[in-house]
Amino acid sequence: MSLTLLLVQGLNGLQLGILLFLIAAGLTLVFGVMDFINLAHGVQYMVGAYLAAYFAAQTGSFWAALALALPAALVVGLVLEFLVFRHLYDRDHMAQVLATFGVILILNDGVKLLFGSAPLQVPMPAALTGGVPIMDGLLYPHYRIAIIAGGLATAALLWWLVERTKVGMLIRAGATNAPMVAALGIDIRRLFMVVFGFGAMLAGFAGVMAAPILSVEPGMGDNLLILAFVVIVIGGIGSVRGAFLAALLVGLVETLGRSMMPDLMRLVLDPSAARQVGAALASMLIYIAMAAILAFRPAGLFPVRAA
Amino acid sequence: MMNIQFGRRHALGLAGGVALGGLASPLVARAQAAPLKIGLVALATGPAATLGTHLRDGFQLGMRHLDGKLGGRAAEVILIDDELRPDAAVTKVRAALERDKVDFVVGVVFSNILAAIMRPVTDNQTFLISTNAGPSPFAGRGCNPFFFATSYVNDQNHAVMGKAAQDAGYGRVMLLAPNYQAGRDSVAGFKSEYKGTVVDEMFTPLTQMDFSAELARIAAARPDAIFTFMPGGLGVNLVRQYRQAGLANIPFLSAFTVDEASLPAQGDAAIGFQTGTSWTPTLPNERNARFVRDFEGQYSYVPASYAAHAYDASMLLDSAIRKTGGNLADKGAMRTAIKAADFQSVRGNFAFGANHFPVQDFWLAKVVKRDDGKFQTEHVRKVYDNVTDPFAAQCRMPAA
Numbered sequence: 001m002s003l004t005l006l007l008v009q010g011l012n013g014l015q016l017g018i019l020l021f022l023i024a025a026g027l028t029l030v031f032g033v034m035d036f037i038n039l040a041h042g043v044q045y046m047v048g049a050y051l052a053a054y055f056a057a058q059t060g061s062f063w064a065a066l067a068l069a070l071p072a073a074l075v076v077g078l079v080l081e082f083l084v085f086r087h088l089y090d091r092d093h094m095a096q097v098l099a100t101f102g103v104i105l106i107l108n109d110g111v112k113l114l115f116g117s118a119p120l121q122v123p124m125p126a127a128l129t130g131g132v133p134i135m136d137g138l139l140y141p142h143y144r145i146a147i148i149a150g151g152l153a154t155a156a157l158l159w160w161l162v163e164r165t166k167v168g169m170l171i172r173a174g175a176t177n178a179p180m181v182a183a184l185g186i187d188i189r190r191l192f193m194v195v196f197g198f199g200a201m202l203a204g205f206a207g208v209m210a211a212p213i214l215s216v217e218p219g220m221g222d223n224l225l226i227l228a229f230v231v232i233v234i235g236g237i238g239s240v241r242g243a244f245l246a247a248l249l250v251g252l253v254e255t256l257g258r259s260m261m262p263d264l265m266r267l268v269l270d271p272s273a274a275r276q277v278g279a280a281l282a283s284m285l286i287y288i289a290m291a292a293i294l295a296f297r298p299a300g301l302f303p304v305r306a307a
Numbered sequence: 308m309m310n311i312q313f314g315r316r317h318a319l320g321l322a323g324g325v326a327l328g329g330l331a332s333p334l335v336a337r338a339q340a341a342p343l344k345i346g347l348v349a350l351a352t353g354p355a356a357t358l359g360t361h362l363r364d365g366f367q368l369g370m371r372h373l374d375g376k377l378g379g380r381a382a383e384v385i386l387i388d389d390e391l392r393p394d395a396a397v398t399k400v401r402a403a404l405e406r407d408k409v410d411f412v413v414g415v416v417f418s419n420i421l422a423a424i425m426r427p428v429t430d431n432q433t434f435l436i437s438t439n440a441g442p443s444p445f446a447g448r449g450c451n452p453f454f455f456a457t458s459y460v461n462d463q464n465h466a467v468m469g470k471a472a473q474d475a476g477y478g479r480v481m482l483l484a485p486n487y488q489a490g491r492d493s494v495a496g497f498k499s500e501y502k503g504t505v506v507d508e509m510f511t512p513l514t515q516m517d518f519s520a521e522l523a524r525i526a527a528a529r530p531d532a533i534f535t536f537m538p539g540g541l542g543v544n545l546v547r548q549y550r551q552a553g554l555a556n557i558p559f560l561s562a563f564t565v566d567e568a569s570l571p572a573q574g575d576a577a578i579g580f581q582t583g584t585s586w587t588p589t590l591p592n593e594r595n596a597r598f599v600r601d602f603e604g605q606y607s608y609v610p611a612s613y614a615a616h617a618y619d620a621s622m623l624l625d626s627a628i629r630k631t632g633g634n635l636a637d638k639g640a641m642r643t644a645i646k647a648a649d650f651q652s653v654r655g656n657f658a659f660g661a662n663h664f665p666v667q668d669f670w671l672a673k674v675v676k677r678d679d680g681k682f683q684t685e686h687v688r689k690v691y692d693n694v695t696d697p698f699a700a701q702c703r704m705p706a707a
Contacts, residue, residue: 005527012519117356119543119572124551131553138526139553144519213551214516215543215572217354223514258511259520272508279486279510 004135009259017251018151022206024231024243026199032175032238037096040103042225044200048073048207049216053120062125069208077200112218119215175238175304236300257285342381346403348414351388357568358416364606365614369621378628393423400424418442429453438617447701450662458616460696464562465496467583467669467690477531479504484536486510493536506530522552532558543572550576567611570682577674586615587672587684595653609683615653626650660695662702
């Protein structure tokens, strides 16, 4: 494998990592601050993508769709919080898992009812349709560069919010010891609602950004949710910084593993076996990495909660 | 135990017959007038439900064209959603057989569902007509006197593309498929007819959405063409990303990846991409023109082969029931009538081989954008003329 190809694959891994970060950031905040397991975070990503598809079809413009889908995703998140999640904060994790799993089923079937089960298409913004030649015969789409830039900007914004603002201070305090924050006279319920709505909007943003390159279809968030959980567990639950680094790590391991594993296996196996074993091994790689990291750092790379 | 139950049921039936003896003739008359029933197994749940929708609408259009009658007898279609779960499919199909007493079971998108309901239906001496799924075992050693397929053997479309790549003179081809049984079969099917160099075979997880790693490898290897099998949402992602990565100057050969079910989401990205198929909306025969025109008029979308093969199944049943004079009891006569395939297929050439699978043409087709802005596949050239599938030789059709 040539160096150029390796660099290209690194870029691909980076981009997958950024997308994962957008989803995992909201998840880690909700899990870390509220100690709330929200399996429905993946469908909120899907809702974002469907909102983008809907608004893009109505307005004919990706940017208008983005501008409309974000507040709409926020509203959907707040409505879910009001109707379902609010009543689960004091319940145990099993009740939360069951209820949020129910939300997955309802929303997955809901979008099918409204939009049908066929994958939808969201056109790419006209200004970003081209690509940069990064190796002989391969374009790197401008839009993917925009995803990387958007993701990095979001990460910076999150860092500023969490580290430099009063709300961020409360969020960090809540992640460390929520009862103490409440005892100090902070309306923890309202803080929870803000965090939840913001997390839903981040997931929705990821959905909008992914819509032009991935197919918009029911259940599209379910696989990413598993990856997002891997990310927040590796990063340390509740840590945005951990989620960022872990997302990049998972993105890189996943992409480089997929592209190099079959070649590595060929050193020890015959070609046809190497392809299949390599492919199977590549899909296990991030879970192996997670197990290895947890063996040395049981609370993840950047543990937040005081043990 | 079994015997006792059968005995009791028999005795009850006999007693009923005696008691109602006086009423027998009006009952018989009513039975004649009662509509015959078709159990239509069409997936309606999950991401792949679009394929079931095509299948259902294709069959229903056939029923419309036949004024709701099959062979002159009024017919009722009972929809069965298999949920893409073999256990659910078996439960529902059994209910259709035992409670609704369906006379035929038609449809089925996915091979694993067909495999699950095969025995329950055929053991019941009911004819099962697959309009899509065609796993090779049922075409070969597992062929069955109560089973027919109006579609193809799954492997054929892949082999068609292998032959097409060979005919086009592509010396180096790269293969890409999901890492599961059908994906590996697809690669094997392609290689059975392709004699050039296979640069590399790439297998990806079924859940993969981003193909950028594979696209970079394709760009690095610069093959003469790629062949891929990426059904459903996988194909939507691959096709759009392939185009976005600027790889479209490398010919994109595929099977079950670009068709009228996926094209609405693939759009412009798929234009010019090639596929191997038994049918396209453009095949030049009168039947097909009427089918496509009325289908679009009725359902407002372009039909895919799932719809065409289901439409053919309705015409096949109509011809067979007409041939037997509406008599469903004589299974042997019905089998002969179905096997005759005395109907006009939207594919033009159509006959059944000894294994009850079609002997038909296969085409190389490419994606085009129509003047009305919709997308469809258009036949380019015939790859196989009236071909029998390679598994037919292994079939020893058992006497029923």
